Amino acid sequence: MAMASTLARCLHNRQSRFDTVDRPCSTGDRLAKTVLLEDQRGYVAAVIPST
Incomplete structure (x- = not known):
């Protein structure tokens, strides 16, 4: 799943340093x-936990 554009824009506007990393799918408990x-x-x- 791609990073939400709203979150990326918020981080960029705050001049926060961040990277996105492609990785295999994870189960909901992780x-x-x-x-x-x-x-x-x-x-x-x-x-918060996703489950």
């Missing part, structure tokens, strides 16, 4: 979901 949240100070990323 994955996490990232949720971007916004408050008065800006954005924060929360990482």
Whole structure:
């Protein structure tokens, strides 16, 4: 699965250094979901289990 364009744009706009890496598929118990949240100070990323 490709990186979401919104996340890539957010990282780029914040001048964050990041790389994408192609790798084999993983099962759901080995994955996490990232949720971007916004408050008065800006954005924060929360990482939660995918299952």
